[in-house]
Amino acid sequence: MDLANVVKLKLNIDDDTGLAFYETAYQYMLACNDVSQYVFDHDFELNSVTLSKILYKHIRETFGLKSQMVQSAIRTVTARYKAVETQLSKKPYKIKSADKQLRFTRTLDWLMKPIRFNRPQVDLVRNRDYSFVKDSDGNEVLSINTLGNRIKVSFEKPAYFDKFLNGGFKFGTAKLVQMKGIWYLHISATKDVTEIDRESVKCVVGIDRGLRFLETTYDSNGRTAFVDGRRILAKRHKFDVVRAELQSKGTKSAKRALKRISGRENRWMSDVNHQLSKALVNKYGEGTLFVLEDLEDVSTDERNLHSKGQSHDLRNWAFYDLENKLGYKALASGCKVLKVDADYTSQRCSHCGRILKANRNHKTHTYTCDKCGFTTNDDRIGAMNIWLLGTLWVTGDDNPSFKVKTAKA
Secondary structure, three states: OEEEEEEEEEEEOOHHHHHHHHHHHHHHHHHHHHHHHHHHHOOOOOOHHHHHHHHHHHHHHHHOOOHHHHHHHHHHHHHHHHHHHHHHHHOOEEEEOOOOEEEEOOOHHHOOOOOOOOOOOEEEOEOOOEEEEEOOOOOEEEEEOOOOOOEEEEEEOOOOHHHHHHOOOEEEEEEEEEEOOEEEEEEEEEEEOOOOOHHHOOEEEEEEEOOOEEEEEEEOOOOEEEEEOHHHHHHHHHHHHHHHHHHHHOOHHHHHHHHHHHHHHHHHHHHHHHHHHHHHHHHHOOOEEEEEEOOOOHHHHHHHOOOHHHHHHHHHOOHHHHHHHHHHHHHHOOOEEEEEOOOOOOOEOOOOOOEOHHHEEOOOOEEEOOOOOOEEEHHHHHHHHHHHHHHHHHOOOOOOOOOOOOOOO
16 A cells, blocks of 8 residues: 655745746646646546647647646646546535435536636656756755756755655655745655554554544543544634635735635644644554544535534534544554444444434533443543444454344334
8 A cells, every 4th residue: 555645845946947937837727727628628538648639739839838747737637627526426416305305416517617727836747857866066956847948956855854765755746836935846755555454453542523522532441532622613713703804805905815814724724633643643553443433424414413603613624634644644653544434423322232312412412321321421432432343343344333223013
């Protein structure tokens, strides 16, 4: 299995080099929009070979891109459409009728306009569009292709760079981007690692994610830990208030401010999830199976179960980001992340197996079984049941889940 990550290098350039980079990135963006329009107008043709035969000469002549950049632009567009196609298929269109809910699977035909690329940036293939070389003084620099000649630039090495360079990682396609007037090269790095199997699991940790507690964990030693999310939620609400005020103004300066605070909020939440996932991996170490609920449809399914404010928080919560960060950190540390069916994990008694929705009290945040009398925190009961599903996977059940027993006729 490939462990994927991104190495971000800050480039040291002068004004002329910056202009060359911008011209290249801008023409690449225009080329992507041109290809996107063609794909939209021709029944979403996503075969890169077919598109290359049709558009290659046109793109080279129109936008002045080098040969490899033309191929990269086509692949960039097709990859974006395929990603959107996957997202649409996972979010069916729902209509409520009098007696049932109708679901319609969405495809690319639901798009009303072609996908747009609004940010000047360019994808670079290693050893074709960029490479690491030595300058006249023997220092390592980057050689980067532009619309004109290749340009050699120095870069600032992050602290983790040598770990990737000497740790068995392979550098792949890179993305040349500009942020706040500074140019960066984001390089994809992959490493072949072996995912642990059932026999290698030493500890199972069930993780219940939510709003009041960012995560509640229950492990094989019977230990429970809570990470309070109220401070995080309060800060996100402050962002919401500022965002609403700016949206109500509607001025150009307000729109620019909206972009700034959006980026600031995303970076802050990403850092929070980075710290949470890192703490989990460091706490439990190699051989740990982290078990998470599959919350892919949480933003739609939870909408009817909570108040308007809670539904908004759930739709905007960074569940996937935490899952993603924990996934690659676990893989790099000899651990594994398992996603399990979320049905009834908060309604099932971990002692007697009784499943009843009414046993969970949302107001007092408690779970009390009406059958055996077991009582505990409602987030803890979720973590305990998720942990149990993880143990079932370890014992050989490929798709562990809880089912409601129906009475026999």
